[in-house]
Amino acid sequence: xxxxxxxxxxxxxxxxxxxxxxxxxQLIAAPVQPEHRxxxxxxxxxxxxxxxxxLLLGVDTEVAANLATAMFDCPRTALCEADIQxxxxxxxxxxxxxIAELIGTTDGLGLPEHLSVLLVQADLLDAEVITESxxxxxxxxxxxxxxxxxxxxxxxx
Amino acid sequence: MRFLVxxxxxxxxxxxxxxLQKAGYSQLEIKLANDGLEALEIxxxxxxxxxxxxxxxxxxxxxxxxAAITQQMLDVRVGFVTTETSPERIxxxxxxxxxxxINKPFSDEQLLHAVLTxxxxxxxxxxxxxxxPASQIPRDLQLPTSQGFAHAVNxxxxxxxxxxxxxxxRLEDKLMxxxxxxxxxxxxxxxxxxxxxxxxxCILGAVVGGVTPNEARQAVTRQSIDKKLLDGCKxxxxxxxxxxxxxxxxxxxxxxxxNIIPAIFPKLESIYARKEIARSDFEIAVVGFGQGFVTLxxx
Numbered sequence: 247x248x249x250x251x252x253x254x255x256x257x258x259x260x261x262x263x264x265x266x267x268x269x270x271x272q273l274i275a276a277p278v279q280p281e282h283r284x285x286x287x288x289x290x291x292x293x294x295x296x297x298x299x300x301l302l303l304g305v306d307t308e309v310a311a312n313l314a315t316a317m318f319d320c321p322r323t324a325l326c327e328a329d330i331q332x333x334x335x336x337x338x339x340x341x342x343x344x345i346a347e348l349i350g351t352t353d354g355l356g357l358p359e360h361l362s363v364l365l366v367q368a369d370l371l372d373a374e375v376i377t378e379s380x381x382x383x384x385x386x387x388x389x390x391x392x393x394x395x396x397x398x399x400x401x402x403x
Numbered sequence: 404m405r406f407l408v409x410x411x412x413x414x415x416x417x418x419x420x421x422x423l424q425k426a427g428y429s430q431l432e433i434k435l436a437n438d439g440l441e442a443l444e445i446x447x448x449x450x451x452x453x454x455x456x457x458x459x460x461x462x463x464x465x466x467x468x469x470a471a472i473t474q475q476m477l478d479v480r481v482g483f484v485t486t487e488t489s490p491e492r493i494x495x496x497x498x499x500x501x502x503x504x505i506n507k508p509f510s511d512e513q514l515l516h517a518v519l520t521x522x523x524x525x526x527x528x529x530x531x532x533x534x535x536p537a538s539q540i541p542r543d544l545q546l547p548t549s550q551g552f553a554h555a556v557n558x559x560x561x562x563x564x565x566x567x568x569x570x571x572x573r574l575e576d577k578l579m580x581x582x583x584x585x586x587x588x589x590x591x592x593x594x595x596x597x598x599x600x601x602x603x604x605c606i607l608g609a610v611v612g613g614v615t616p617n618e619a620r621q622a623v624t625r626q627s628i629d630k631k632l633l634d635g636c637k638x639x640x641x642x643x644x645x646x647x648x649x650x651x652x653x654x655x656x657x658x659x660x661x662n663i664i665p666a667i668f669p670k671l672e673s674i675y676a677r678k679e680i681a682r683s684d685f686e687i688a689v690v691g692f693g694q695g696f697v698t699l700x701x702x
Contacts, residue, residue, distance in 0.1 A: 267508030317414035319421060329413065336412040339459075340507045343486025347506075355459055355486055357411075 252348055257379040257390050260344040264337055265383065269316035273388060278380035282389040289361040290335055291369075292342035294392075295351030299376065302366065303338040304389035310334040312384060331360055345392060369393070404428045404522075405449065408435050409442040409456040409468065410484070415507070419455055419484060422514040427630035439463025439471070446477050453522065458485035458492070466492075469499050482517060484509065512627035516580075519633060520663045543650030544594055544701040546683040551646045552697070556639055556687075562610040565688045572684050572696055574675040580626060580665045582633070584640040586656035588649050594656055595647050596674060596700045597640060598664075601626065603687050603695025607639045608632035616692045623693075628663060637661050647699065674700055 252260075258275055265271045286304040293300050305313075307330070314325050314333035335358035342355050361369070373393040381388040404426075408419045416435045423433060434449060436442035438460045446454065454472075456465040463471070469481050483496055483504040493504045502521040505513055547555065553566035572578070582604040586595040599607065602623055609619035612635025622628055628636070641658045648655045664671070674680070681701040688694035 264508055267510070314414065318417045332412050333414040336414045339412070339486050343488055343507060346486075347488035351489070354489070354492070357459060357461065 252345060252377050252392055254377050254379045256348065257345070257377050257392065258381055260341060260348070261379065261381055261388065261390050263344060264340045267340075268313060268337070269319075271312065271316050271383060273381040273383055276380045276382045276387065278378050278389065279387070282380060282387050283378075283391070284363055284367045286363075286387065286389060288334060289363070289366045290338040290358050291361050292338050292358050293356035294342050294346045294349075295354060298394050299345075299349070299351070299392055300373075300394070301338060301342040301345060302361075302369075302389070302391040302393060303334070303341060304366070304387075304391075305334065305383070306386050309383045309386045309388060313337050334358075335360065341390070404430065405432045405434075405451040405453075406518075407442060407445055407449070407451040407454045407479075408433060409437075409439065409454060409460070409465065410435075411437050411457065411460045413437075415457065415484075419514065422511040423455075423518070425511055425629065426515050426519065427632075439465060439468030442468055443471055443475075446472065446479055447475075451479055453480045453482065453518065455482050455484050455518070458483055458487040458496075466496060466499065469496065469501060473500055480521060482521060484514070512625050515629065516627055516663060516665065519628075519630060544656075544681055545648045545650055546595070546681055546699050546701065547643070547646035548683075549685055552643065552683070552685055552699075555642045555646045556607065556611075559638055559642055560610040562689050562692070564607065564610065567686045567688075569684050569686050569696075571682060572698055574667060574672060576667065578696070579667060580663060582628065582636055582640075583662045583664045583671075584637075584643075585659045585662075586644050586647060587659040588656055589652065589654055591659075593659065593702050594649065596671075596702055597643060598698045598700075599636070599640075600696045601628065602693055603697050604628055604636045605632055606689050606692045606695055607687065608635035609692060610689050611635035611638050619692055633661070633663070643699070674702055 262273045265273045287306045288310050289304045291300050291302050310330045311322055314330045315322050317333045338358045376392045378391040406423055408416050410416050420433050434445055436445055440463045458465040465483055480502055482502050486507045488506055496504050503517040505517050549566045549568040556564045578600045580601055582599045584597040585593050588594045605619040605622045612631050614631055622632055644656045644658045683699045685697045687697055
């Protein structure tokens with residue numbers, strides 16, 4: 247059964263599914279704080295098909311490093327910056343895939359793009375945020391949002 | 404066994420590689436590629452048994468890679484591990500020759516199930532179990548008694564496998580997943596089907612394959628049978644064919660294929676639904692391992 251929207255709770259649950267699939271990581275529900283929208287250290291965007299939706303995943307570096315540690319199954323000290331970016335991008339990719347399945351978009355996903363805080367700020371000024379959800383991963387904030395009309399950001403300009 | 408993992412994410416390559424390492428292959432070789440173009444070059448030189456590819460990748464996507472493999476007539480099996488969930492895209496992949504599509508995120512069990520099933524069945528054709536026309540049934544088939552089945556199985560192991568004939572088992576979801584073997588006669592016609600529930604498959608696979616009771620129990624718990632257990636199980640299935648014979652020719656049947664079946668499918672239901680058909684149902688047990696069910700059905 248497909249639908250055209252995703253609730254905040256559904257978005258959080260999809261995030262939980264991705265996190266828990268990556269080992270012993272867990273997401274705990276938490277309210278969205280204004281500073282999470284563009285005040286975290288790392289953001290990844292993924293476009294989701296013809297509906298014009300995009301996923302934005304925001305975390306601090308420590309959360310991204312924990313994801314990388316779980317996905318590469320190696321100690322933090324063995325990871326480089328590219329590994330951390332790669333792991334965060336893949337987590338965003340998986341989350342976007344789950345969302346696309348839920349909303350039933352028939353077009354493909356874009357590749358994950360790492361966005362600067364400045365781009366995210368510009369994007370959120372113009373974009374229509376459809377749904378957002380907050381969470382904590384090992385006590386650190388995670389921001390999940392589905393927005394519309396974010397092409398200028400995801401074209402990499 | 405050679406696997407080529409194609410994904411532009413090294414984190415995902417790492418996850419898939421760890422999953423494959425749990426399959427139990429004694430000689431496992433894994434190579435990694437970042438996109439379809441790189442994969443194509445490796446396939447030509449290295450000739451892997453299976454390619455596990457992402458869909459969305461730069462330079463050459465997974466579906467473009469599959470098309471190139473087909474066009475260049477490269478002999479390799481391909482499965483997708485992807486975030487792509489669109490039914491149209493999945494149909495496109497299967498139509499193009501992909502053996503399976505696994506969605507990310509996935510568990511190791513899901514990955515191993517898809518890979519092992521695809522490698523055991525080249526290709527995985529459940530159509531082989533289509534029942535014969537009614538006019539041809541019954542062409543007599545001698546199915547084993549419990550003693551005959553026990554004798555055959557116990558020839559393979561030092562453990563004592565206890566076998567007891569029981570009333571026909573209903574084909575129902577709780578028997579799934581199961582291991583299904585097909586037997587053919589000299590004319591390559593499918594004559595019998597054997598079904599082992601996962602417990603029976605793991606127990607018999609363990610006692611023949613030298614696997615500990617604990618490992619067998621773990622396989623049952625995670626609802627997944629690994630390569631070592633499956634190899635042991637295949638020995639049992641092969642041996643069981645020796646005690647199923649065509650009444651007319653007195654020739655034993657030959658094991659044609661072994662499938663891991665995740666769920667009941669219509670053709671299997673139709674075989675079980677036929678009242679006139681010959682069948683043998685057994686409960687098997689091994690001390691310290693547990694018990695399970697085996698059914699042999701003439702098709």
